[in-house]
Amino acid sequence: MYTAQGNIEKSHLLKQHQPMVRRIALQMMSRLPASVELDDLIQAGMLGLLDASNRYEDNRGAKFETFAGQRIRGAMLDELRANDWGSRGLRQSARRVEKAVQALEHRHGRAPSEAEIAQELALDLESYRSLLQEIRGCQLLYVEDFSKDDSENAFLDLFAKEARMDRYGGSDPEEQLLESDLRQQLVAAIKALPERDQLLMSLYYEQELNLREIGAILEVSQSRVCQLHAQAISRLRARLRP
CATH class of the missing domain: 1.10.1740.10 (RNA polymerase sigma factor, region 2, helix turn helix motif)
Known part of the structure; x- marks a missing residue:
């Protein structure tokens, strides 16, 4: 109309x-x-x-x-x-997982298994999976600030402000992000994920299936889907950090 x-x-x-x-x-x-x-x-x-x-x-x-x-x-x-939806303690726990993944990838030259990540964190497998369940609320912003100061400001926040829109001549910040090197890095990081993680990301973000539907395809529970999703995001963050 x-x-x-x-x-x-x-x-x-x-x-x-x-x-x-x-x-x-x-x-x-x-x-x-x-x-x-x-x-x-x-x-x-x-x-x-x-x-x-x-x-x-x-x-x-x-x-x-x-x-x-x-x-x-x-x-x-x-x-x-x-409303401070993610406590500092949870954010620090999420960083611990990311750093463990990053250290293991550098050490072995491949994506580490769940058991290896748990061992690196000095946790048993059940405790590690519980931790993944807890930190999923801290992973809403998947691409954080990649600067060396390790600040907690989200990278995407830089594109959300009107000042950034003005700097790019009024262009859509999302388009600027997609056209940047970061997009290429993200695509490469997703391709480096284990096959099941790649499938999960595709089902969730491309096909927009809900947790129940993804669980049915992967033959796991909804809570397990949450854990796998949190772990996949940790893998991506570890690869995207300097």
Whole structure:
């Protein structure tokens, strides 16, 4: 639906894309602690959708779904950060796993097994898997800051600010990210994952299957899918860090 000036009517955009807000919220929820409320994410996402409808200009050629999806995710991330959804202790545990994976890969020249990672962390296999279950809430942002100062600021945060958009001449920050060397590094890191991890990432991010569906394909429980997902992300982070 369009206005008399030929622009898309905002109320129509909001109504049409409400299901997308819920879908994105559900995708995020599968990687967050149980303390995070779905309704809170949806509410934040709706604010992001409203912001997208106010800022969108269809004469620029970008699809509204792409533009809105970025704004919705950004609003949800802001909500999570504002409520300190990941404790410092959990973030440090996630870093420990990543560093263990990185050390083992350098030592053996291949992706380490679960048992090897557990041994490197001085944990039994059951304790290691429990740790993976706990840290999954700290892995919402998959690509962190790769600077040498080891800061906790997320790499993607640098692209989420309006100042960055201005620096790139108003271009979509997501497009800038996809065109960067980081995309090539990420693709190479995914290809270096064990075969089952590659399949899991494809099912989750490309085919957008839920945990139950992925578990059925891999013939494991939903909680095991969470563990495998957390481990796959740790492998990627370990490879992407300097």
